[in-house]
Amino acid sequence: MTSAEPNPIRVLLVEDHDMVAEALQLALDRADGITVVGRARSRAEAVADAGEHEPDVVLLDRRLADGDALGILAELGETGARVLVLTGDATPSVAVQVAKAGGAGLLLKSSQLGVLESAVRDVAAGGVVFDPELLPEIFDRLTGRAPARGAELTARERETLDLLAEGATTEEIGERLGVSRNTTRNHVQRVLEKLGARSKLEAVAVARREGLIG
Structure with a gap:
């Protein structure tokens, strides 16, 4: 059998x-x-x-x-x-x-x-x-021993990152978020610093790689 x-x-x-x-x-x-x-x-x-x-x-x-x-x-x-x-x-x-x-x-x-x-x-x-x-x-x-890249982004910085991924300019981001040009520049700069990026394009690329944006 x-x-x-x-x-x-x-x-x-x-x-x-x-x-x-x-x-x-x-x-x-x-x-x-x-x-x-x-x-x-x-x-x-x-x-x-x-x-x-x-x-x-x-x-x-x-x-x-x-x-x-x-x-x-x-x-x-x-x-x-x-x-x-x-x-x-x-x-x-x-x-x-x-x-x-x-x-x-x-x-x-x-x-x-x-x-x-x-x-x-x-x-x-x-x-x-x-x-x-x-x-x-x-x-x-x-286990929390190593934080994920971008884990320290604030809610407003994440909004800024999402808009960068859409291709929005600094002026457009400021208008969408309802903040001044200087404040927008500060948000963008902090996003770049926290993602270890040297440019907006690099920040978006890093965010996609890390799964922060779709």
Whole structure:
């Protein structure tokens, strides 16, 4: 009497770029014991499809057309699926956000397909997958030993940062916030100092990398 074949690992792809999604699906469907049960293109579709298809693993692109996908990690986790996030820039700050929201791992989009397959298997088996080089800083941030970059920004400075990300000029920021030009300049300067940036563009880039803005 032969033993029954184990059930395949059911994967839901959440990716809004067709070529990337097709490549991922092809690679995973070719892997033994893994099957792609569906594909979502937005955050809303991801949550609905996770409830419908009951995947073991959700392979989630961090940046979707309708926003930062980290915002739905908790909802996806409530379906019983384990979530592996794909990102173009795996920073300690983003990794901490994934871990805090209950995600099972963070993987670079540039990873080889064999690494992706292995990560899916590890996550399905109950493991977690984070770049070993990130783990010490992830631990320090989760335990409060090391503050996240930008953690000291005030509410008004965060508003200033959001407006900088929208491409607003100093004059436009002052008008939107209802403050003087000098006050606006002070807010911008403090944002740059707290993010360790030398320019507005660099500040926005740092903030995106650290997950402070979508």
